[in-house]
Amino acid sequence: MKTICFYFQLHQPFRLKRYRFFDIGNDHYYYDDFQNEEIIRRIAERSYLPANKAILDMIRQSGGRFKAAFSISGTALEQMEVYTPEVIDSFKELAATGNVEFLTETYAHSLASLGDHEEFKSQVKLHREKIYSMFGIKPKVFRNTELIYSDEISGLVYQLGFKGMLTEGAKHVLGWKSPNYVYASAMQPQLKLLLKNDRFSEDLSLRFNNYNWNEYPLTADKYISWIASQPEPEQIINIFINYETLGSLHPAESGIFDFFRALPRFAAEKGISFSLPSEVFSLLKPVDSIVVPYAMSWVDEEKDCSSWLGNILQQEAFRKINKISERVRLIEDRRIRQDWNYLQSSDHFYYMNTKHTGGRGFSPYDNPYDAFNNYMNVLSDFIFRVNAQYPSSIENEELNSLLTTIKNQGKEIEMLQKEVERLRKKTVKGIIIEKN
Amino acid sequence: MKALMYGWEFPPHILGGLGTASYGLTRGMAMQPDMDITFVIPKPCGEEDQSFLRVIGACHTPIVWHDVPMDYVKSRIGKYMDPQKYYDYRNHIYADFSYRYTNDLGCMEFSGRYPDNLLEEINNYSIVAGVIAGTESFDIIHAHDWLTYPAGIHSKKISGKPLVIHVHATDYDRSRGNVNPNVYGIEKNGMDNADHIITVSNLTRLTVIEKYHQDPSKVTTVHNAVEPLSPEILAIQDKKGVKDKIITFLGRITMQKGPEYFVEAAAKVLSKSPNARFVMAGSGDMMNQMINLAAARDISDRFHFTGFMRGKQVYEVLKASDVYVMPSVSEPFGISPLEAMQCGVPTIISKQSGCAEILNYAVKVDYWDIEAMADAMYSIITYPAMHAFLKEQGKREVDNIKWEYAGQKVRRIYDQLTH
Numbered sequence: 001m002k003t004i005c006f007y008f009q010l011h012q013p014f015r016l017k018r019y020r021f022f023d024i025g026n027d028h029y030y031y032d033d034f035q036n037e038e039i040i041r042r043i044a045e046r047s048y049l050p051a052n053k054a055i056l057d058m059i060r061q062s063g064g065r066f067k068a069a070f071s072i073s074g075t076a077l078e079q080m081e082v083y084t085p086e087v088i089d090s091f092k093e094l095a096a097t098g099n100v101e102f103l104t105e106t107y108a109h110s111l112a113s114l115g116d117h118e119e120f121k122s123q124v125k126l127h128r129e130k131i132y133s134m135f136g137i138k139p140k141v142f143r144n145t146e147l148i149y150s151d152e153i154s155g156l157v158y159q160l161g162f163k164g165m166l167t168e169g170a171k172h173v174l175g176w177k178s179p180n181y182v183y184a185s186a187m188q189p190q191l192k193l194l195l196k197n198d199r200f201s202e203d204l205s206l207r208f209n210n211y212n213w214n215e216y217p218l219t220a221d222k223y224i225s226w227i228a229s230q231p232e233p234e235q236i237i238n239i240f241i242n243y244e245t246l247g248s249l250h251p252a253e254s255g256i257f258d259f260f261r262a263l264p265r266f267a268a269e270k271g272i273s274f275s276l277p278s279e280v281f282s283l284l285k286p287v288d289s290i291v292v293p294y295a296m297s298w299v300d301e302e303k304d305c306s307s308w309l310g311n312i313l314q315q316e317a318f319r320k321i322n323k324i325s326e327r328v329r330l331i332e333d334r335r336i337r338q339d340w341n342y343l344q345s346s347d348h349f350y351y352m353n354t355k356h357t358g359g360r361g362f363s364p365y366d367n368p369y370d371a372f373n374n375y376m377n378v379l380s381d382f383i384f385r386v387n388a389q390y391p392s393s394i395e396n397e398e399l400n401s402l403l404t405t406i407k408n409q410g411k412e413i414e415m416l417q418k419e420v421e422r423l424r425k426k427t428v429k430g431i432i433i434e435k436n
Numbered sequence: 437m438k439a440l441m442y443g444w445e446f447p448p449h450i451l452g453g454l455g456t457a458s459y460g461l462t463r464g465m466a467m468q469p470d471m472d473i474t475f476v477i478p479k480p481c482g483e484e485d486q487s488f489l490r491v492i493g494a495c496h497t498p499i500v501w502h503d504v505p506m507d508y509v510k511s512r513i514g515k516y517m518d519p520q521k522y523y524d525y526r527n528h529i530y531a532d533f534s535y536r537y538t539n540d541l542g543c544m545e546f547s548g549r550y551p552d553n554l555l556e557e558i559n560n561y562s563i564v565a566g567v568i569a570g571t572e573s574f575d576i577i578h579a580h581d582w583l584t585y586p587a588g589i590h591s592k593k594i595s596g597k598p599l600v601i602h603v604h605a606t607d608y609d610r611s612r613g614n615v616n617p618n619v620y621g622i623e624k625n626g627m628d629n630a631d632h633i634i635t636v637s638n639l640t641r642l643t644v645i646e647k648y649h650q651d652p653s654k655v656t657t658v659h660n661a662v663e664p665l666s667p668e669i670l671a672i673q674d675k676k677g678v679k680d681k682i683i684t685f686l687g688r689i690t691m692q693k694g695p696e697y698f699v700e701a702a703a704k705v706l707s708k709s710p711n712a713r714f715v716m717a718g719s720g721d722m723m724n725q726m727i728n729l730a731a732a733r734d735i736s737d738r739f740h741f742t743g744f745m746r747g748k749q750v751y752e753v754l755k756a757s758d759v760y761v762m763p764s765v766s767e768p769f770g771i772s773p774l775e776a777m778q779c780g781v782p783t784i785i786s787k788q789s790g791c792a793e794i795l796n797y798a799v800k801v802d803y804w805d806i807e808a809m810a811d812a813m814y815s816i817i818t819y820p821a822m823h824a825f826l827k828e829q830g831k832r833e834v835d836n837i838k839w840e841y842a843g844q845k846v847r848r849i850y851d852q853l854t855h
Contacts, residue, residue, distance in 0.1 A: 315731075369741075373727065
């Protein structure tokens with residue numbers, strides 16, 4: 001029996017405002033609130049809200065047979081809390097059905113897995129806590145930013161206590177193998193992997209609304225019959241898409257919502273079920289392991305990381321943030337921690353890419369150089385604030401030990417004070433007794 | 437002494453150093469009591485300061501006879517010039533230009549900028565110059581930069597008066613040697629026809645003599661000067677938000693200005709003195725290349741690009757700077773270091789720039805010598821005495837470089853030619 005595993009990605013970065021050289025040291029607020037609010041409201045109205053409603057209806061009408069997994073970045077959750085709390089409510093409603101699963105990722109949808117490993121772990125923990133505090137669910141499955149995966153990352157993810165992870169079924173990695181099975185990491189055989197089925201995912205995300213596609217229009221009937229006609233032993237079809245595909249990438253007029261609503265009925269006719277990633281991981285055993293020495297992702301034809309770290313501008317910016325990450329982790333100032341998270345978002349690096357200068361790919365900037373200048377100006381101010389916390393002449397290790405000493409001394413003083421108190425009482429008692 | 441001058445830019449609407457120099461020189465010359473200047477530009481905006489000269493717009497000078505009433509002329513061009521002039525010019529149209537495209541007043545259109553059809557606009561400008569030269573009475577013709585040389589030659593042919601051409605730049609400076617043959621042709625023709633050639637520096641004078649084969653006795657250097665800063669500009673506050681020392685490059689980011697040497701020197705300074713910051717203000721065809729270079733040198737967090745700066749913004753950047761650097765590969769004169777020194781900013785200039793000939797209290801290095809440039813930057817930001825010395829002496833020096841003196845030199849040349 002076949003099963004479909006749906007997973008939707010939701011992410012919004014905190015886009016930066018125009019930050020000039022003269023703002024460095026003068027202005028410590030970096031975000032374009034107007035643009036961020038406008039975008040999240042527009043997308044919530046066109047996509048998140050109607051899509052959540054559709055999914056809820058599908059769950060109810062199918063009698064609980066429809067299931068889907070979500071990964072919502074921490075920055076997206078924060079923006080929803082501020083600008084569109086109704087989206088949070090509708091996710092809570094979905095969570096209450098028990099038919100959706102929330103996955104963990106890096107808090108800000110960052111590239112930390114390719115840079116600083118300590119930073120990566122702390123961002124994942126932060127996101128896990130955020131999801132738990134909002135939906136009361138402890139995520140068990142991991143999904144990295146834009147499905148970025150390599151052998152090295154699998155080791156880190158396993159160390160963090162995850163049993164399974166979602167990633168891309170890139171052609172250059174799989175070769176003749178089919179993505180429709182559970183795989184394991186070559187480096188951490190205990191870590192199970194679900195691989196994206198490129199064909200069926202991109203039928204929805206890229207081709208659904210394309211008049212030139214020879215299969216246009218795509219109906220639920222046709223789509224399910226394609227899935228049903230996959231070879232018998234291939235059991236899981238992983239359809240991983242951006243949630244904005246519903247309503248924003250393809251507007252409601254394209255029929256995308258009706259298409260989704262019809263899926264459970266046709267799936268039931270063909271005997272195809274829906275599953276959550278954690279269910280698949282607990283039911284099925286890996287058939288093989290895959291080797292990924294170089295990081296892959298789900299972006300573009302190349303399925304690699306060149307969209308974020310392809311040119312020297314991106315590499316330079318990424319190098320600079322990795323250089324200070326250790327120092328930032330020693331700082332407890334809440335605003336610095338918050339800005340640090342927001343500056344991590346992979347989007348800032350995506351805007352600097354020179355692959356899409358022909359027009360494809362979204363960016364709020366005129367050109368990659370503009371994006372780079374603006375980000376570096378902001379980062380300069382941020383580094384300036386970080387260095388203002390503790391003198392940069394002290395090495396991180398030394399600073400860390402000093403901070404620990406201060407912390408320990410605080411505890412010691414507390415203990416000694418208790419001791420003093422206790423002894424005082426004792427002597428007072430002794431004096432009273434003597435007097436008597 | 438009546439001078440008819442041809443120029444391409446005049447403040448407040450300027451695109452480069454030519455407009456600033458034209459304004460300063462004419463102002464300096466107008467201090468001579470018997471000096472009367474008529475200044476022709478392609479397209480005035482109506483806000484030019486006409487207190488010390490008359491501005492004539494080529495786009496308001498008729499070349500085709502149209503019967504238009506006084507009131508109409510007044511409503512159309514009254515803002516720019518005396519309407520009676522229009523009729524005077526109309527009476528001196530010297531040929532039939534009705535085959536050319538003209539407007540309802542019989543005038544041609546000019547952009548007043550540097551458009552793609554620049555050569556055509558230069559030609560149109562010299563047609564108009566014929567009408568003006570036939571009408572006005574004057575003793576001498578003075579043409580600023582190659583764009584106006586054809587107009588100067590035409591005026592000389594019509595009036596028989598001596599022609600002085602003023603070389604603010606040559607194509608050798610702009611192209612690092614790969615001259616555009618059309619531009620070279622216009623420049624050479626202008627120089628051959630001139631009775632005297634004024635260059636803005638000895639460097640340019642040598643270029644004119646060697647590359648354009650001019651008789652040295654006919655070429656004289658008159659260095660540029662600088663207008664005193666207005667109180668409004670002096671009052672601009674330093675808005676710098678960081679305590680770091682700021683080293684600035686200000687100008688077009690093009691091959692002529694040598695921006696890559698600035699970036700390389702910056703990388704060297706930062707390896708020794710991590711608290712310096714570098715600003716590259718301006719725009720140009722090499723900007724993206726420079727952003728890449730700074731990223732490749734791993735200094736982008738301390739190297740900032742501001743984009744194009746205009747008017748007051750230029751002075752805001754200067755006021756926030758601790759060092760100003762102009763590493764030009766070939767600069768006929770270069771007024772901007774003088775402006776930096778007026779703001780009290782110690783200045784490093786390349787030996788290959790014309791202003792190096794008259795400045796003593798600026799550090800001079802070869803543009804290609806990034807070691808020396810980095811060394812100079814480092815010592816100015818590290819040793820307060822060096823900074824204070826260059827700041828004070830530099831300001832004193834530049835305050836004595838006045839357009840009035842430059843104007844007197846030009847006057848002596850006029851006198852030689854007319855007597």
